[in-house]
Amino acid sequence: MSIQNPVFIPGPTNIPESLRKACDMPTIDHRSSLFAEILPPVLAGVKRVLKTETGEAIIFPGSGTGGWEAALSNTLSPGDKVLAADFGMFSRKWIDMCRRHGLEVQVVEAPWGAALPVGEFAAILAADTEHQIRAVLGTHNETATGVRSDIGGLRAAMDAAGHPALLFVDGVSSIASMDFRMDDWGVDVAITGSQKGFMLPAGLAVVGVSRKAIAAMETARLPRFYFDFRDMLAMNPASGYPYTPVVGLLNGLKAAIAMIEAEGLDAVFARHHHIAEGVREAVRAWGLPFCATAPESYSDTVTAIVMPEGIDGNAFVAHAEKRYGVSYGAGLGAVAGKVFRIGHLGQLTETQALAGIATAEMAMADLGIGIAPGSGVAAAQLFYRSSPVLAQRVAAE
Structure with missing residues (x-):
């Protein structure tokens, strides 16, 4: 990779x-x-x-x-x-x-x-x-x-x-x-x-x-x-x-x-939530379920996404790495093969998150998963553009 x-x-x-x-x-x-x-x-x-x-x-x-x-x-x-x-x-x-x-x-x-x-x-x-x-x-x-x-x-x-x-x-x-x-x-x-x-x-x-x-x-x-x-x-x-x-x-x-x-601790927390929400909007646009079962317990550092029946999540992770040189989190333990994970913590930007979403769409399309290419990217873009967090950060800079 x-x-x-x-x-x-x-x-x-x-x-x-x-x-x-x-x-x-x-x-x-x-x-x-x-x-x-x-x-x-x-x-x-x-x-x-x-x-x-x-x-x-x-x-x-x-x-x-x-x-x-x-x-x-x-x-x-x-x-x-x-x-x-x-x-x-x-x-x-x-x-x-x-x-x-x-x-x-x-x-x-x-x-x-x-x-x-x-x-x-x-x-x-x-x-x-x-x-x-x-x-x-x-x-x-x-x-x-x-x-x-x-x-x-x-x-x-x-x-x-x-x-x-x-x-x-x-x-x-x-x-x-x-x-x-x-x-x-x-x-x-x-x-x-x-x-x-x-x-x-x-x-x-x-x-x-x-x-x-x-x-x-x-x-x-x-x-x-x-x-x-x-x-x-x-x-x-x-x-x-x-x-x-x-x-x-x-x-x-x-x-x-x-x-x-x-940056400020509160701003760090707000940025993580902002990036995570954009990823979650993409997942919703794909029509795939979250592993987390309740919205109030969604993590702001990692999103685990349940793959369609018959699709091996770990095979998806391996394909994304081999074909596009991008690493996602594999499923572990009881959810091995059932999910893949997008990590969105650290010094991550909207641009980087969009690249991760777009690459995931390409890998899913390669594996025959029926999502509309660009749907997740568009949903995340809409969220990021309309969120006040980005505007506040730009103003602060």
Whole structure:
């Protein structure tokens, strides 16, 4: 495939040139004063993006999966009970990780395409009068299905039940792209990665930790070393790391936060919604259903599109890459072969989104899918031209 073409996968995202250059730096001594110019601003900036004033930011070399493991191993003990829902590939993987760590998982099964079942969680938490559940897992944005869940509603359910469980939230494909409120939602561990909303290469697990989670470290008995919060919290204030940090990526993260804040967090969220709505208008024009079953749970970072009967979504993805040099997200897990995904997060523009829509139309036409060529492009164009978001951004520039 051509590296000139943007990718339309839900991460890793397209890397803005300025961020690529920020990562491309000479070797420096990570124990020198030069590193002290990178780490403190990054940690402070991550807290602003997470919207936490009381929590701490910790950044591990790794990915969002490493952040999941850090959340579990730093706060829980073997045999602890965890409440989670299986409603997509990544919520399912987190459940698998819990079991491998010797945790007892109470799993609520939900259809892939539905959001986290807050009502069922509320009933389970209210019934748990002995507070055996030690942690609740929530996937804010299920990347496999294009579904956003109500984390604020989940916190309200926990509070209504008077339940003291820790709240862990996978925000890997939402943080820095959609509104995330760590303090307001009472999130105890928030997790993302460098390769999504921060628009960088993969390689950093970005974690927000509440005071309650920090206190839980003192009694947690799961083994931890590489992902130990205590070592990071002890050394980071003096710009230290317990092992070699990924300096180039951290410098890139510093630049990414500056880029996000120059645009403004609310403007970033509005832009993502604007781009996503144009993609959704295209899908409606094609007459294809969304994997997400409720409009209020549509993701602003990825749209999963259900293919017509008899059409393999993964074959479509392979054809688009081979014929046109453009990558889309394949279906995963229970929706493998049934959907394809258009990722629309990061520094994406209307022009890039239209290119992705147009290429998808060509690939679908090649495979005999009965859509009117140009219908999705025209629908998205109409939306983008009539939306106030574009006009406001042009005026601001």
